[in-house]
Amino acid sequence: MQVEVNVQDCFFNSLQSAAIDAKQFPNPIAVETWESWFCRWLEILEHDLSPAGSYELSLRLTDDNEIQALNAQYRHINRPTDVLAFASLEVDSPQLPSQIQLAMPLYLGDIVISVETAHRQAQQQEHCLKIELAWLAAHGLLHLLGWDHPDEESLKNMLDQQETLLQGVNITMPV
Numbered sequence: 001m002q003v004e005v006n007v008q009d010c011f012f013n014s015l016q017s018a019a020i021d022a023k024q025f026p027n028p029i030a031v032e033t034w035e036s037w038f039c040r041w042l043e044i045l046e047h048d049l050s051p052a053g054s055y056e057l058s059l060r061l062t063d064d065n066e067i068q069a070l071n072a073q074y075r076h077i078n079r080p081t082d083v084l085a086f087a088s089l090e091v092d093s094p095q096l097p098s099q100i101q102l103a104m105p106l107y108l109g110d111i112v113i114s115v116e117t118a119h120r121q122a123q124q125q126e127h128c129l130k131i132e133l134a135w136l137a138a139h140g141l142l143h144l145l146g147w148d149h150p151d152e153e154s155l156k157n158m159l160d161q162q163e164t165l166l167q168g169v170n171i172t173m174p175v
Contacts, residue, residue, distance in 0.1 A: 111140035
């Protein structure tokens with residue numbers, strides 16, 4: 001399975017010119033690591049995928065200001081959040097012939113994570129930023145694939161699946 005992940009690292013790249021202390025937010029995850037994680041996660045979630053020869057998604061690491069603007073625009077909630085997912089598969093589109101589908105990457109959508117919110121949550125949960133970013137990315141990926149959590153049972157199922165995904169890339173949530 002081939003997965004192309006377009007990582008837009010707006011947050012860490014902007015730290016060099018911002019007044020934010022870069023030592024407070026060390027960049028813990030290389031682009032290659034993100035790619036390998038998403039590839040492994042999609043292998044684990046293969047039963048949830050539309051058949052395609054390859055998959056593509058975008059990951060944007062940003063700050064609270066940008067995610068608040070997106071949250072207000074798309075969810076009508078004017079406050080920062082930790083992760084937003086914009087699934088492309090929810091949009092009705094004409095079906096392409098199967099040969100073309102297999103020849104082109106299937107675009108799953110966009111995941112946006114606020115590193116500032118992730119950092120606060122990591123501190124509250126007493127684990128590192130890397131674990132929190134992985135947790136949020138896995139959560140966003142599940143949303144891209146149609147998972148949701150409108151009630152306690154579906155939330156529990158989704159959280160269990162996130163645990164499985166993290167274990168699949170050798171990340172263990174602290175107890």
